[in-house]
Amino acid sequence: MNRNLIIKDAAELVTVSGYAAKKGKEMSSLNVIHNGSLVIENGIITRIGKTDDVLDGLETSRFVVIDAKGKSVLPGFIDPHTHFIFAGYRAYEFSWHLSGISYMEIMKRGGGIKNSVSETRKATLDELINLGKHRLDSMLSMGMTTIEGKSGYGLDYDTEIRQLKAMSILNNTHPVDIVSTFMGAHAIPEEFKDNPDGFIDYLIAHVLPDVVKSGLAEFCDVFCEEGVFTVKQSRCLLESAQALGLKAKVHADELTSSGGSRLAVELMAISADHLLYISDDDIDRIARSNVVATLLPLTAFCLKEPYARARYMIDKGCAIALATDFNPGSCFSESIPLVFALATIYMGMTPEETVCAMTLNAASAIDRAKTLGSLDIGKIGDAVILEFPSYIYIPYHTGVNSVEKVIKKGKIVVDKLLNKENL
Numbered sequence: 001m002n003r004n005l006i007i008k009d010a011a012e013l014v015t016v017s018g019y020a021a022k023k024g025k026e027m028s029s030l031n032v033i034h035n036g037s038l039v040i041e042n043g044i045i046t047r048i049g050k051t052d053d054v055l056d057g058l059e060t061s062r063f064v065v066i067d068a069k070g071k072s073v074l075p076g077f078i079d080p081h082t083h084f085i086f087a088g089y090r091a092y093e094f095s096w097h098l099s100g101i102s103y104m105e106i107m108k109r110g111g112g113i114k115n116s117v118s119e120t121r122k123a124t125l126d127e128l129i130n131l132g133k134h135r136l137d138s139m140l141s142m143g144m145t146t147i148e149g150k151s152g153y154g155l156d157y158d159t160e161i162r163q164l165k166a167m168s169i170l171n172n173t174h175p176v177d178i179v180s181t182f183m184g185a186h187a188i189p190e191e192f193k194d195n196p197d198g199f200i201d202y203l204i205a206h207v208l209p210d211v212v213k214s215g216l217a218e219f220c221d222v223f224c225e226e227g228v229f230t231v232k233q234s235r236c237l238l239e240s241a242q243a244l245g246l247k248a249k250v251h252a253d254e255l256t257s258s259g260g261s262r263l264a265v266e267l268m269a270i271s272a273d274h275l276l277y278i279s280d281d282d283i284d285r286i287a288r289s290n291v292v293a294t295l296l297p298l299t300a301f302c303l304k305e306p307y308a309r310a311r312y313m314i315d316k317g318c319a320i321a322l323a324t325d326f327n328p329g330s331c332f333s334e335s336i337p338l339v340f341a342l343a344t345i346y347m348g349m350t351p352e353e354t355v356c357a358m359t360l361n362a363a364s365a366i367d368r369a370k371t372l373g374s375l376d377i378g379k380i381g382d383a384v385i386l387e388f389p390s391y392i393y394i395p396y397h398t399g400v401n402s403v404e405k406v407i408k409k410g411k412i413v414v415d416k417l418l419n420k421e422n423l
């Protein structure tokens with residue numbers, strides 16, 4: 001397979017450039033090269049710069065060449081928080097929600113995550129793979145080249161492992177790369193409804209060891225929230241996971257200020273996610289730490305909750321990543337263009353900060369900043385080519401997919417122009 005590619009003469013090459021999350025003010029510097037070219041050899045970026053310099057002395061016959069005149073080229077987008085492997089839908093719950101019933105109230109009435117759990121428990125491995133593939137195709141068409149995916153719709157040994165296996169198989173067969181997270185502590189299952197401590201013990205004793213042994217997950221996440229898992233229970237699970245070599249993530253301060261982000265800092269988690277209700281003090285703690293604050297505007301939008309205070313967090317020096325939170329309940333949307341629109345229009349983020357949050361900082365939120373998230377020599381050749389000359393068209397073309405081509409490891413995997421020609 002030819003993974004040698006030249007992207008030639010782009011109106012702008014948005015390199016983002018860096019090997020760690022950018023914090024605060026640094027998020028604004030994208031390092032844009034005008035009239036730039038990029039060379040990918042065997043899937044790895046080998047040259048980048050002004051077109052004349054890059055192409056000087058290069059034997060181009062062994063390359064696929066894309067003329068990117070008038071286009072903007074960015075690193076492939078990364079979605080560092082999704083729950084994309086599940087069966088069943090909860091459209092009717094969303095209608096209840098639209099009529100004014102809260103997410104937590106729906107959960108108390110027996111809906112919510114538990115509903116998806118019973119459907120997912122019934123699904124076979126092949127069914128989960130097929131559902132996942134369809135969703136990945138849609139994500140890829142919007143420029144996502146790597147995503148994180150969580151288990152957590154099984155809450156029992158067999159189904160949690162099956163969800164993780166589905167992700168592992170998709171990772172090997174689909175162009176989108178998948179980083180897997182074990183999220184057995186996503187809700188308290190019926191079997192343990194009066195004994196959440198017992199459920200945490202069960203996960204630690206019976207599920208976690210095999211998740212680690214099989215190499216099916218790299219991260220462990222927990223829904224640390226009033227009415228779900230306490231800080232103490234979350235700490236207990238995450239410390240056990242870390243002791244076995246998994247890295248920690250926390251669903252934190254999503255519906256109340258419940259101490260989740262403080263726990264993330266204490267445990268040196270890779271990311272703290274949601275943060276709609278994080279306190280000022282906890283924002284300072286995140287800013288002083290290496291924890292990436294992963295914000296999920298689509299969830300706030302769908303739940304009609306206030307958006308996370310991105311502007312304030314950036315001004316305080318936090319590293320912000322953005323993600324979709326794609327899931328069957330609180331946010332059934334994988335729309336990167338809409339994330340971009342909400343971040344810029346409602347959360348006070350500039351287009352530059354938003355690009356950084358979806359590329360390098362998103363890579364850092366899944367511990368991939370050394371190999372992904374920017375167009376730097378030596379990094380994996382994942383890129384998107386927009387149909388417009390600048391990234392500032394993304395929020396301007398509000399909520400619409402502006403991605404014309406997607407490059408994964410030096411190979412063109414989406415080409416909107418080609419599809420048009422084939423009609």
Ligand code: NIG
Nearest residue numbers: 113223251325327328329330
């Ligand atoms: O990130 N917060 C917990 N988990 C998801 C919701 C999952 C669901 O409702 O199925 C979230 O919002």
Ligand code: FE
Nearest residue numbers: 081083251325
């Ligand atoms: Fe989530």
